[in-house]
Amino acid sequence: MRIAYLLPYFTIVSGSFGGIxxxxxxxxxxxxxxxxxxxxxxxWETYDWKSxxxxxxxxxxxxxxxxxxxxKLRAPQAKFVCSPVLDPHxxxxxxxxxxxxxxxxxxxxxxxxxxxxxxSVFDVFLARTQYEQKFLSDAFGISPSKIQLVPLNxxxxxxxxxxxxxxxxxxxxxxxxxxxxxxxERLVDAALKYNFDLVLAGASTDEFxxxxxxxxxxxxxxxxxGRVSDEKLKDLYSRAKVFALPSIREGVGLVALEAASxxxxxxxxxxxxxxxxxxxxxxAVDPYSVDEIGLAVKRFLDGDTCQPALRKLIAEKYSETVVxxxxxxxxxxx
Numbered sequence: 211m212r213i214a215y216l217l218p219y220f221t222i223v224s225g226s227f228g229g230i231x232x233x234x235x236x237x238x239x240x241x242x243x244x245x246x247x248x249x250x251x252x253x254w255e256t257y258d259w260k261s262x263x264x265x266x267x268x269x270x271x272x273x274x275x276x277x278x279x280x281x282k283l284r285a286p287q288a289k290f291v292c293s294p295v296l297d298p299h300x301x302x303x304x305x306x307x308x309x310x311x312x313x314x315x316x317x318x319x320x321x322x323x324x325x326x327x328x329x330s331v332f333d334v335f336l337a338r339t340q341y342e343q344k345f346l347s348d349a350f351g352i353s354p355s356k357i358q359l360v361p362l363n364x365x366x367x368x369x370x371x372x373x374x375x376x377x378x379x380x381x382x383x384x385x386x387x388x389x390x391x392x393x394x395e396r397l398v399d400a401a402l403k404y405n406f407d408l409v410l411a412g413a414s415t416d417e418f419x420x421x422x423x424x425x426x427x428x429x430x431x432x433x434x435x436g437r438v439s440d441e442k443l444k445d446l447y448s449r450a451k452v453f454a455l456p457s458i459r460e461g462v463g464l465v466a467l468e469a470a471s472x473x474x475x476x477x478x479x480x481x482x483x484x485x486x487x488x489x490x491x492x493x494a495v496d497p498y499s500v501d502e503i504g505l506a507v508k509r510f511l512d513g514d515t516c517q518p519a520l521r522k523l524i525a526e527k528y529s530e531t532v533v534x535x536x537x538x539x540x541x542x543x544x
Contacts, residue, residue, distance in 0.1 A: 233362055
């Protein structure tokens with residue numbers, strides 16, 4: 211099978227650390243291991259579109275409709291796949307209303323409207339969670355028969371059993387920490403209030419780092435490491451007892467999947483679909499509540515654990531083998 215992958219333009223800025231690109235790279239690598247050819251579309255190159263069996267878009271929007279239409283003419287044999295990556299965080303009714311508004315100057319409205327208006331362009335939509343699947347169907351009027359549930363998997367899923375006694379008593383958080391949707395400030399507030407050790411890792415800005423430094427002050431229980439290598443990240447996962455991702459907006463939380471594979475106990479946001487991957491072997495918290503975040507982290511640090519049950523759940527349901535087969539099934543059923 212020959213598959214074209216098209217990524218949104220903003221991944222140029224987020225680079226290899228953005229969730230959408232990480233998802234596409236993982237799927238590309240898994241498919242190539244199975245003998246399929248995945249071509250990363252580059253606007254500077256020229257392609258024989260009739261050679262593709264599948265054209266997979268990791269975005270949607272009204273501004274791309276001419277692209278969809280042109281490719282349909284040039285590749286009539288290809289199946290069109292869309293991973294809309296919604297990360298819905300408002301009530302379903304809000305998206306349902308927005309999807310019916312057509313006002314070109316309000317780009318966000320136009321994009322949601324485009325998903326409803328141009329849904330017939332695509333042969334199948336891929337949802338990462340049941341939560342996202344329901345939004346695609348109920349808010350945007352996409353037929354359930356055109357939506358396939360294909361979960362994400364951890365990059366580091368094949369991890370040998372770790373000795374919990376070698377875990378260190380700190381909480382880890384990994385993200386683009388200056389992104390307000392990651393809710394790092396409330397997590398820091400929780401660490402300050404409940405006096406637990408917190409390690410932050412991930413890209414940020416000088417401005418946000420300075421803001422965090424002022425908030426932390428002279429307290430010694432919080433470290434901000436900045437962006438770290440994959441090897442350093444694996445080391446942090448293997449040592450951390452708890453991983454917290456109390457995001458205000460999150461699609462899945464790939465970093466939490468990775469941490470769970472290293473026997474970290476997980477504190478996860480109760481908003482959206484991420485909790486589907488972890489419950490009942492994790493604690494879901496209201497991300498707007500500093501107390502809920504702090505008490506959940508302390509509960510695990512003080513001795514409660516959902517491991518190794520969570521690691522085994524991740525290995526069984528979200529392994530590379532399982533996810534690759536679901537993805538191939540979605541491509542072939544069209």
